[in-house]
Amino acid sequence: MLQRIQSVYLFICILISGVLPFFIKIWTSSNKTAVFATDHKLYIGLFLISAVLAATSIFGYKKRQNQFVINRLNMILNFIIIGLFVYHSQTLSGEAKVSEKGIGMLLPIFSIVFLALANKAIKKDEDLVKSVDRIR
Structure with a gap:
C-alpha cells in the first residue's frame, strides 16, 4: 500500500486538503484581515471531504478501478472549490481593487495535480x- 507512488501522491493530497487550509490564508480582505478556509464552513467542509476521499482512495488499494473513480470525483470536488473561490472573490463589492489573493486559492x-499524477x-x-494476466 504505502510503497506505491500513488499512495505518496494521495498522502500529499491529504496534506494539501486536510492540513494546509488551516494555516494558509485564502485572501486578505479590504480591511487587511486574513481570511482562512476555516472562516467559512462551506470551504472547510469541502476541503475535509476532499481529504477524506483521498484517504479512502489510499486504503482502497486492492480495487484500482474504484480508486481511480474516487480520485476523479475528488478532482471534480476540487474544481467546484476553485469555482466557489472565483465566484466569492468576484462578487464581493470593491474586492477587485483592495484585496489580495493568497496562495490558499491555489490549494x-x-x-488536482497530485490526484492526476496518482x-x-x-x-x-x-x-x-x-x-x-495476458501472459498466463
Whole structure:
C-alpha cells in the first residue's frame, strides 16, 4: 500500500486538503484581515471531504478501478472549490481593487495535480496487471 507512488501522491493530497487550509490564508480582505478556509464552513467542509476521499482512495488499494473513480470525483470536488473561490472573490463589492489573493486559492489546483499524477500511476499499475494476466 504505502510503497506505491500513488499512495505518496494521495498522502500529499491529504496534506494539501486536510492540513494546509488551516494555516494558509485564502485572501486578505479590504480591511487587511486574513481570511482562512476555516472562516467559512462551506470551504472547510469541502476541503475535509476532499481529504477524506483521498484517504479512502489510499486504503482502497486492492480495487484500482474504484480508486481511480474516487480520485476523479475528488478532482471534480476540487474544481467546484476553485469555482466557489472565483465566484466569492468576484462578487464581493470593491474586492477587485483592495484585496489580495493568497496562495490558499491555489490549494485545489495543487490537489488536482497530485490526484492526476496518482491516477496516472494507478493506470500504469492496472496496465501492468493486465499484461501479466495476458501472459498466463
